Amino acid sequence: MTSHERQAGAGAALDMNRCLNHTHPHPSPPLVSSLPLVPFLVHPTAPRITHNNHSMAREQSHGTFDMVVLGSGGGPLETDLSGYLVKPTAARWEDGMLGLEGGSGIGSLTALLQRQTAAELFPDLAFPSTHTTPVLQAAFVFSLLSCYLITHAHLDHCSSLILLSGSIPPRPSSDPLTHPPLEVPRLPVYATRKTLERLAMAYGGELWPELGTWALDRGGRQGVVGEEMVRRGSATGDADQLGSGGGTGVVFTPIPVAEDYIPLHPTLPITTRKFHVLHGCTSKGVYESSAIFFRYQRRGAAGSSSQSGREFLFFGDVESDWRRQGEGGVDREGQVQARGYNGVVWHHAARVWDEDRLAGVFIECSYDSERPAHLMFGHLCPQALYHELERLASMVTRRPGRKPLQGLRVFVTHIKDSLVPHPTGTTARERIMSELRVLEQQRGVGVVFVEVRRGDRIVI
Numbered sequence: 001m002t003s004h005e006r007q008a009g010a011g012a013a014l015d016m017n018r019c020l021n022h023t024h025p026h027p028s029p030p031l032v033s034s035l036p037l038v039p040f041l042v043h044p045t046a047p048r049i050t051h052n053n054h055s056m057a058r059e060q061s062h063g064t065f066d067m068v069v070l071g072s073g074g075g076p077l078e079t080d081l082s083g084y085l086v087k088p089t090a091a092r093w094e095d096g097m098l099g100l101e102g103g104s105g106i107g108s109l110t111a112l113l114q115r116q117t118a119a120e121l122f123p124d125l126a127f128p129s130t131h132t133t134p135v136l137q138a139a140f141v142f143s144l145l146s147c148y149l150i151t152h153a154h155l156d157h158c159s160s161l162i163l164l165s166g167s168i169p170p171r172p173s174s175d176p177l178t179h180p181p182l183e184v185p186r187l188p189v190y191a192t193r194k195t196l197e198r199l200a201m202a203y204g205g206e207l208w209p210e211l212g213t214w215a216l217d218r219g220g221r222q223g224v225v226g227e228e229m230v231r232r233g234s235a236t237g238d239a240d241q242l243g244s245g246g247g248t249g250v251v252f253t254p255i256p257v258a259e260d261y262i263p264l265h266p267t268l269p270i271t272t273r274k275f276h277v278l279h280g281c282t283s284k285g286v287y288e289s290s291a292i293f294f295r296y297q298r299r300g301a302a303g304s305s306s307q308s309g310r311e312f313l314f315f316g317d318v319e320s321d322w323r324r325q326g327e328g329g330v331d332r333e334g335q336v337q338a339r340g341y342n343g344v345v346w347h348h349a350a351r352v353w354d355e356d357r358l359a360g361v362f363i364e365c366s367y368d369s370e371r372p373a374h375l376m377f378g379h380l381c382p383q384a385l386y387h388e389l390e391r392l393a394s395m396v397t398r399r400p401g402r403k404p405l406q407g408l409r410v411f412v413t414h415i416k417d418s419l420v421p422h423p424t425g426t427t428a429r430e431r432i433m434s435e436l437r438v439l440e441q442q443r444g445v446g447v448v449f450v451e452v453r454r455g456d457r458i459v460i
């Protein structure tokens with residue numbers, strides 16, 4: 001355990017106090033803040049690196065990971081929730097893929113395939129001749145899914161996953177006359193134990209059928225819900241509803257917050273290292289989310305050796321210790337804890353960056369900078385995000401003649417669409433991306449902001 005981790009662990013002991021304090025009245029600023037805003041540009045001028053642009057992505061064909069964005073928003077639009085399909089560039093989609101977050105899924109892909117061709121989104125994937133409609137093509141893609149990984153259990157990160165779990169499509173047979181099996185192996189869902197316990201609540205038989213079961217984690221324990229399901233299933237003899245083997249559905253598979261990288265899934269040459277971060281709180285305590293490093297780990301002679309070891313950092317929803325001047329007293333304990341948890345992540349990211357292995361950072365920016373701190377609900381605004389990047393910049397080794405994070409691509413996710421018109425006529429996306437680019441122009445750590453949009457194909 002590093003000193004950073006001890007600091008974060010000590011912060012966790014404050015959980016309940018913090019949330020009880022949260023119910024006390026805060027000296028809150030008015031909803032429409034009179035504080036100065038970072039000016040925005042209606043038409044962002046920074047170059048887009050990837051957006052529905054196959055040829056552009058190909059120019060960067062030396063990437064390490066391929067990603068298709070099924071949804072990148074943070075709600076409230078159910079048509080654009082967090083959901084990403086990921087594979088190493090050196091591998092084929094047919095070899096397996098990761099479902100990173102499960103807010104948007106097969107429905108979103110079906111809708112995308114009604115406006116984009118399958119070849120645009122998956123240029124190297126050969127679709128079976130039998131799969132001619134968007135829904136069948138989307139089903140084929142999802143039949144190649146190896147596993148899901150979610151950062152936390154909020155619905156905008158798992159609703160599609162839940163809906164799919166009774167209908168996971170089988171891989172088509174190579175013989176068109178052979179019917180695929182009616183049952184397919186259960187799909188692993190990786191997350192921290194706490195997140196999976198929250199997700200499992202949806203599978204209690206009332207919100208959704210009992211389609212979840214538990215894998216043994218490294219400590220040999222099963223989850224509480226899993227044990228209950230096994231007992232109940234044993235009594236009724238309904239083998240399809242339980243157990244780690246048969247039936248359709250998902251397997252809750254805890255992954256630890258480890259001090260080293262651990263392999264993700266046998267079909268994927270990817271290892272991960274997971275960190276806790278904070279994401280607001282409930283009446284029960286702070287709410288946990290995750291920041292995860294995904295490293296391409298070349299196997300044998302396959303793949304490009306120059307790309308092996310490269311990785312990207314993906315944040316789930318996350319809060320910052322940044323507070324606007326005059327809002328410093330808002331949720332003081334949350335501020336201290338967020339600083340501790342995020343510091344651990346940035347400390348590790350700085351090491352990866354110094355070793356020239358950090359291919360990009362995906363991080364949320366839910367609201368624009370007009371949003372007051374007490375209404376952030378455990379999310380970032382542009383100034384908080386930039387503050388976090390400056391923390392990373394302060395930890396990396398300085399190189400002569402270069403900005404500290406020169407060229408680091410920061411992929412901006414989880415923008416919440418506004419449902420009321422803004423006086424300037426701009427969208428939340430336009431304001432957030434403009435504010436971020438202005439902050440970079442003014443303070444210059446060297447990053448390149450990339451807006452992540454539904455339907456993007458990104459080479460990282």
Ligand SMILES: [Zn+2]
Nearest residue numbers: 074154156317
């Ligand atoms: Zn979210």
Ligand SMILES: [Zn+2]
Nearest residue numbers: 152154279317
């Ligand atoms: Zn969330």
